[in-house]
């Protein structure tokens with residue numbers, strides 16, 4: 001299969017991975033990523049992200065199901081896939097006595113058509129560290145070196161396993177900018193991360209894994225929309241929730257009170273906020289500590305993890 005334009009570069013269908021002792025780490029998941037798309041795999045610890053990515057990278061075969069990368073089976077057709085992919089592992093594990101430049105040169109020797117090492121180092125802002133030994137690098141600098149090595153072959157598909165772990169805020173933003181630039185240049189990126197802000201900011205689409213299954217998948221906005229938005233405020237003395245207009249008519253689906261603090265949940269944030277503010281204006285009431293916010297991916301993540309662990313059967317592919 002040729003992969004031009006918008007065809008799927010990564011296709012995972014009913015993937016299962018069962019380890020030696022019979023433990024099912026990945027329980028039949030399906031997702032795909034197009035050319036020039038960032039797809040994020042999120043999940044609780046032990047959810048099956050690495051077990052999935054290892055199969056995509058061709059490091060292990062699926063127990064059942066099919067996986068295609070650039071139209072090929074990454075395990076049985078490794079020679080066709082490997083030169084077109086870049087892999088950034090969680091632990092680079094390079095000889096610590098080598099300098100950054102030596103490491104880059106050594107790695108470039110294993111990559112066909114590698115770009116010059118200094119170019120890869122420049123992409124990740126490591127030009128000034130070329131002569132430093134790997135063992136002297138900070139944790140964040142090692143992650144940048146790992147990324148530079150993954151970029152040596154100018155890959156069409158890039159696997160990034162927790163790429164910004166250990167990076168400071170600036171390093172994280174730099175990596176995000178680089179991933180966006182690679183994506184805009186047509187690279188397909190499969191990202192695993194524990195930073196929900198990272199997924200929200202970078203991913204075109206994402207899937208949240210829980211106990212080896214996809215609990216929810218979609219764009220960050222679609223996944224976030226599975227959770228209600230919230231309005232919080234403090235009612236002044238002598239006012240009670242019963243003084244508010246009927247909550248259901250404002251699109252409010254639920255509420256809690258804690259002393260004078262009122263929390264409203266709604267899936268119609270604009271309608272609920274307008275109803276509340278118009279009421280306050282007319283009643284001459286000042287709402288202290290007013291906070292109006294859409295659900296974040298973090299709330300969606302926590303909500304889904306909670307919901308799935310409480311329900312007997314996982315909810316598959318709730319958002320198409």
Ligand SMILES: Nc1ncnc2c1ncn2[C@@H]1O[C@H](COP(=O)(O)OP(=O)(O)OP(=O)(O)O)[C@@H](O)[C@H]1O
Nearest residue numbers: 019020023025043044045046047048049050051052
């Ligand atoms: N070789 C193995 N043999 C048996 N079980 C394994 C093996 N490797 C991983 N597992 C188990 O499979 C499950 C999924 O692990 P995996 O590393 O894929 O999760 P993850 O989502 O990447 O987690 P984390 O976020 O903690 O890195 C875990 O329960 C883990 O203990």
